[in-house]
Amino acid sequence: MALHLEESEQAFARGQERIPGGVNSPVRALKAVGGTPFFAASASGAWVTDLDGNQYVDYILSYGPMILGHGNPEVTRAVQETAEKGLSFGAPTAGEVDMAELLCGVLPGMDQVRLVNSGTEATMSAIRVARGYTQRDTIIKFTGCYHGHADYLLVKSGSGAATFGVPDSLGVPKDVARTTLSFPYNDPTPVVERLREGDVAAVILEPVAGNMGCIPPEPGFLETLREVCTETGTVLIFDEVMTGFRVGWKSAQGLYGVQPDMTCLGKIIGGGMPVGAYGGKAEIMDVVSPMGGVYQAGTLSGNPISVAAGLTTLGALQVPGVYDRLEAATTQLTEGLLEAAAEAGVPVTVNRVGSMFTLFFGEHPVKNMDDTAACDHERFASFFHGMRERGVNLPPSQYEACFVSLAHTEEQISHTISAASAVFHEWVS
């Protein structure tokens, strides 16, 4: 059942001549699972269509932002109308204030927020602010959490960095990497001990990890970090670039009832356009230039098109019942996948929080990076290709999370479960 990918193969071959690996973000090259990436031509709802006209039910959704589905007419209209008025100005626009008011209204710990252009910029800036505020240098992260590609955050990180076996990137000066300490996710004890030395500027984490597959926080993990950060004057940063407005309207911090000192956002708040944001308590954000001494800037920051797409997306997410619908659709899917695997005798584990999930090929509980590493990655690769041949587009690594949108239909979900069942049966027959 081989896919016809001639047009994509040609584009990929051309791309490899002029773009490193033929792609503008490494995971897209499919190195972990092998094969040719398809080149996207268009997308609508939960469908994505490639250059050869193959259609797939999409669980990548631009790695999270397209929570309404692709090509939402209201978002498209907002983008078009805004574009007609000018693409960017180098002057503030009212939409940026609307966005800031909305974000600060939803997240109780956010008094002020600054918009940037990517998740990487958001986390990088938040760390600088936390360091400036505390006048301390050391930061703590968790192994397998990915916070973008700033030097001091590419230490034992997840997502593509883990997939390609380079969680610690070349090119990061040793002296910079030394300022970052990494601890196992979901194990607060060693972190508590280290924080009590009193010299750590910030603890940054994904409150639900998505970059070593989907891994929820164990009960007490976030709460303990909150307590010890307060006790030691350490800035607790939740990187909600992926989880923000994904796992619930109030994001992971609302879902688990733990308030960080700073929050990083991205993805959904740009509705598919480039964006990032970092914010927090007024006392901390006061150190940001031009009010304070921490410099951070951006020519295209607060871009009107991104803001319009984001505000329209967030508007649609305020309709009552929306998150229940997402949760129901995702539960139906994950339960169907579990049943199909059990019926075929394939050992799997599913982790799900809201509309974010990962199907792990292993029977053990997956609570940290070592657990993800211990999964059967060859099986995952075979699953990825089997699903793609059957018209289902999954992220190409066990170290990624899948996303469900409001546009996924019952039929598309049933088709996904049947496709998985067919792949599982192929293995055991």
Ligand code: PMP
């Ligand atoms: N933080 C998290 C939790 C992410 O998942 C990502 C990207 N997937 C980033 C930061 C970096 O965002 P960007 O790719 O927009 O730089």
